[in-house]
Amino acid sequence: MNRNPQKVAVIGFGAMARSLEQSLKNAGGDIAVAAALVSKGAEVERDGIAFFRDVDALVKWGPSVVVECASHGAVRHDVPALLRAGIDVIVVSIGSLGDAELLATLDLAASHGHSRLTVVSGAVGGLDALRSAKLGGLDRVVYTGTKPPAAWKGSLAEKHHDLSALTQRTVIFEGNAREASSIYPKNANVTAAVALAGIGFDATAVTLVADPAADGNSHHVSAKGSFGSFDIVLHNRPLPDNPKTSWLAALSVEQALRRHFQRIEL
Ligand SMILES: NC(=O)C1=CN([C@@H]2O[C@H](COP(=O)(O)OP(=O)(O)OC[C@H]3O[C@@H](n4cnc5c(N)ncnc54)[C@H](OP(=O)(O)O)[C@@H]3O)[C@@H](O)[C@H]2O)C=CC1
Numbered sequence: 001m002n003r004n005p006q007k008v009a010v011i012g013f014g015a016m017a018r019s020l021e022q023s024l025k026n027a028g029g030d031i032a033v034a035a036a037l038v039s040k041g042a043e044v045e046r047d048g049i050a051f052f053r054d055v056d057a058l059v060k061w062g063p064s065v066v067v068e069c070a071s072h073g074a075v076r077h078d079v080p081a082l083l084r085a086g087i088d089v090i091v092v093s094i095g096s097l098g099d100a101e102l103l104a105t106l107d108l109a110a111s112h113g114h115s116r117l118t119v120v121s122g123a124v125g126g127l128d129a130l131r132s133a134k135l136g137g138l139d140r141v142v143y144t145g146t147k148p149p150a151a152w153k154g155s156l157a158e159k160h161h162d163l164s165a166l167t168q169r170t171v172i173f174e175g176n177a178r179e180a181s182s183i184y185p186k187n188a189n190v191t192a193a194v195a196l197a198g199i200g201f202d203a204t205a206v207t208l209v210a211d212p213a214a215d216g217n218s219h220h221v222s223a224k225g226s227f228g229s230f231d232i233v234l235h236n237r238p239l240p241d242n243p244k245t246s247w248l249a250a251l252s253v254e255q256a257l258r259r260h261f262q263r264i265e266l
């Protein structure tokens, strides 16, 4: 297994990847983003980073681990090839895993390449408790996500609501995690994290809200089962470059990457 901390690559070089790169740089350790797979038309340059526009070229470069910070499409089109090539991948666009066929493809690719796919906790928390509670039996898991109207721009919510004219808390989606994570691929990956840790994509109830009074992205997970019950609420600050994405999601990627290089996982 290649564990060279200087051969870390990212997929995508948007708000989250840039936050990760800067945070690692500020920390000054030996883990650094050294390569990035970016979209064909992307015009990006950064000292010390090799940019690739094709997954095969990235495989040839030989990353020790790849951190996906891009999109559901990247998980679908690029991650299987990396896993098959024996490269471990950390994914953040986990709403894509609501597609059972894709999940099976990734599993097969990892098995073929003797590699490992790690799913981050992202912008949400309490997943360890949810995973434990699941073993005793869960009756109900409910997720409610609230973001300011601007964070829903460019999503399906815009078709049904005049987001800039909203004056009160407005429910923009009610359903389950499978639908939510697929309809809102840039806003509802957290529903997949909750679903995977708990009672699955179909049984996890989801409500998504646009609230002009919200000053960040809130995530409320409510679970009930044989263990008892819990309610966890996170009030996350967004990344400066992307109001959709919580800073905590970028930090969870960094944390997963640091763990990848630990001999003792803390
Ligand atoms: N698990 C969680 O809690 C969270 C997960 N996310 C996920 O993280 C992703 C990244 O977030 P963020 O950085 O804020 O988003 P940004 O939109 O700021 O950046 C994403 C970047 O990835 C690029 N990109 C998209 N698809 C590909 C691809 N197939 N190959 C290479 N580059 C690609 C985009 O380029 P271009 O525009 O040219 O396509 C863009 O530059 C989100 O799309 C979402 O799926 C986000 C928040 C929380």
Ligand SMILES: O=C([O-])CC(=O)C(=O)O
Pocket: 122, 123, 185, 186, 187, 188, 189, 190, 191, 217, 236, 244, 245, 246, 247, 249
């Ligand atoms: O970052 C967040 O607050 C949540 C998010 O966008 C997602 O789950 O896709």
